[in-house]
Amino acid sequence: MSQAAACNPFSDEYSALIGELAGKTNLSSPDQLKLLVERVSDRVRQLEVAAGTDVRQYAEPDRTMLTNALLFEAYHRFLAQMDQLILEQIQDGDSPVPVAFAGEALALLRRYGFSATESARYFAIFYQIRRAYFFIDRGLIGVSPCLKELRRQLWNSVFTHDIRCYDQWLWNRMEDFSTLLLGETGTGKGTAAAAIGRSGFIPFDEKKGCFVESFTRSFISLNLSQFPETLIESELFGHRKGAFTGAVEDHQGVFARCSPHGAIFLDEIGDVSIPVQIKLLQVLQERAFTPVGSHEKRRFQGRVIAATNKPIEKLRASGQFRDDFYYRLCSQVITVPPLRQRIAENSGELDLLLASIVERLTGDSSGRLMEMVREVILKTLGKDYPWPGNVRELEQATRSILLTRRYDGDHRGIAPDLRSQLLAGIDAGAMDADALLAGYCRLLYERHGTIEEVARRTNLDRRTVKAYMQKRKQA
Incomplete structure (x- = not known):
């Protein structure tokens, strides 16, 4: 039970453990988990009657095992409420929404023997876990092995390889761990970055009855390729009024706007010049930056996620990307797989993505429109079309087919597979x-x-x- 509670939910190990603990290998994974939660809840109730569930009255190793079981039970007890809270927060935007079930959850944790401080932290971690699962699971749809591996790596980027390590030492220290996302254009690097950035630890304010910040404002994205060299530093670090021609007022860059619980996504990091790389390296090392036209150093407490669609090894070999900057960014390097690899590994990947895209665009979940789009794609492009624009191209192909019942593909510059x-x-x-x-x-x-x-x-x-x-x- 303790091992399963600490395991990456997107790993094969987790699936095997849940199946073993549930004792019903013929059930689907969600049904196995449901059965396991029911069994743990029953055992907790039995223990509460027989000997009590205050963890402080137990000695090791029973105390640690019971702690894990109680946290597992408490987390799953409020699963539906947390899912609803996530949806409400997405709808309401940047103002934190009231958490109606917080009092009940905190009272339960205190009844289990956790202090007020511990209870508030565990409650915040519960919400963090659920957000991470929500955005990784719903944002990155697929059943191919490479997509499953991507989800596993994204979870590790938030909670490390073992959530017990995260809980003990790193829950409030993740700003020093950067992630570099590699992959072709249109593969979903932005979605992967958002899943990490919106899943950081956000403390709960018991007096106000809400979390101190909405996760919708904890993630700031900046595409570096859309700015000329003269403006990139201003967008990153901000500027003071009068710092250069056209600077008619003070401007906050992304580093100033990022909260202590948030993350900055620097897209197309491979396009920035060496001088900008040096300044970014200094920010990552010193956790401080200076706005253009100012001598005042400001503290940066957030996390950095970066991405490029260019071959990073070639950039380093040619001197276009500094090695020291790369080593500061590469706490974790994650490659987002191309769509052709995903489909090659599992042909059902295309159907899953089409169903999701069609439902998002039209609201139809019956499958009729999806089948029409799929039929046009297979008839016009064939099953081996390499999708050079990846998921982004698939989305545009779907729009084109819904409008015109036609999509001819992008055959310019496609090398033989x-x-x-x-x-x-x-x-x-x-x-x-x-x-x-x-x-x-x-x-x-x-x-x-x-x-x-x-x-x-x-x-x-x-x-x-x-x-x-x-x-x-x-x-």
Whole structure:
């Protein structure tokens, strides 16, 4: 039970543990979890009658085991209310909404022997856990192995690999952990960043009966490629009135607007110049910044998430992306997989995404419109269309088909599918070992974005991987 409570809910380990604890392997995962929650709740009620559930009266290791069980039970008791709170907060926007069930939840935790401070913190972590699950699960739809792995990594970005470690040492220290998202344009890096940024720890204010901040304002996104070089520093750090021509009033940059419980998403980080990289590096190291035209240093307490659709290894090798800046950003590097990989791993991925997009655009969940869109796509583009614009292109294709019942695809600049080339060469018996390994290394690099990940997956060293990729390039 303790192991399951601490486990990443998007991992295979969690699914196996829940199935084992529920004792009903023939049930779906949600039904297994429901059965387990009922069993734990029954055991807690029995214990409350027989010996009491005040954790302070128990010695170790029973105290720790009981604590985990009680927190598991309390969290699931208020699951529906927390889901409703999330929806209400999304609708109401940046003002924190009252939490009607907070008094009941805090009273339960105190009855279990937790102090007032502990109860408030656990309640805030409950809400944080539910938000993280909500945004990761609903924002990143899919059943392919690579998409499941993406969700697992995003959860780790919020709570680390073990939530017990997070609870003990890191719940209020995550601002020092940056995340770098890699992946092609349109894959959903912004959605992944938002899932992290909206899932930070936000304290609960018992006197006001609400959380100190709405998660809707805890995430600030800035696309760096849309600003000229002369304005990027102003957008990042802000400026004082008169700092430059056109600065007619003070302006707060994203670092000033970010709350202590929030995160900044710097999209297209691969497009910024070396001088801007140096200044960003200083902010990450010193946790302070200076507005343009000012000498006053200001404190930055939020978290940084960055993303690029450019090959980060090439940028580093060419000197366009500083190594020291990369090392400061790469507490965790996550590659968002391209749509073609997701569909190749599980053909049902396309149907799930189409159903979600059609329902969001039209409100129809019957499946009739989705089937029409799917039919046009398969008839016009075929099942092996590589989707160079990824999920963003799929959304636009759906809009086009709903309007005109037609979508011709984007065939400009699409290189022959590398996977198809490799399979054709294997079938024809026309590839030697070097060519096969070179192609495989290139395929892995396109999917995962770093030489290190290719080396790990092929069990080769980095130099060998680079050599094989160079052979593929020359071929």
